[in-house]
Amino acid sequence: MKLNSIDIKLLALLQEDATMQIADLAEQVGLTQTPCWRRVQRLKESGVIAKNVVLLDPLRVNVGVTVFVAVRTSIHSEEWFERFRATVSLIPEVVEFYRMSGDVDYLLRVVVPDIAAYDKVYKRLIAGNQVSDVSSSFAMEQLKFTTALPLSYAR
Incomplete structure (x- = not known):
């Protein structure tokens, strides 16, 4: 359009x-x-507006800890991917999930109340999925957050 x-x-x-x-x-x-x-x-x-949503304050709903999780695997079959995607889709704390280029195969953004809650997510993530490495980085401070996409490229 x-x-x-x-x-x-x-x-x-x-x-x-x-x-x-x-x-x-x-x-x-x-x-x-x-x-x-x-x-x-x-x-x-036309799908330009995909949906209307309400944005919640993560602290007020007790998910103020953001974890970026890098996943590497040595298995790249369609069967493995579908199983991993199904696992991730059942974990509500995973709010973003990307297949990546480069050294990391998948990147996830996870929101939880604390490290103990993340440990439970981690255990669900690796259960039954053969992964080579899972690296977790906890965000110390959110410096920018927006859901607004840049429109200078739209025409």
Whole structure:
């Protein structure tokens, strides 16, 4: 889908506050409400807007510890990967999961209340999965966090 400058303005506004009323969005991008609503609907239907969510404060829901987990394996079969992916998908503390290039095969971001909770996640992660190495790094301080994607590349 080709995006124009109004679409990009709408996306920027919605990334900051997805609960903005159509009237407010329309005013800020210089449209009337109906064309604005249609544009938002088109962005949703095309998949540019994937979903609307609520972001929670990790400390207030007792998952203030972030752990980055690097996993290496010497097995690269489809069967192993599907089993590992199924394991990871059943662990709610894993909030991000990537297959990587380079020295690390998989990278996970895990949120937990403390080290003891992470140890339980670690044991679930390795149970039944042949991994060569699991390296865990605990984030000491979050210096930047955003869910907003850069829109300067969108067109």
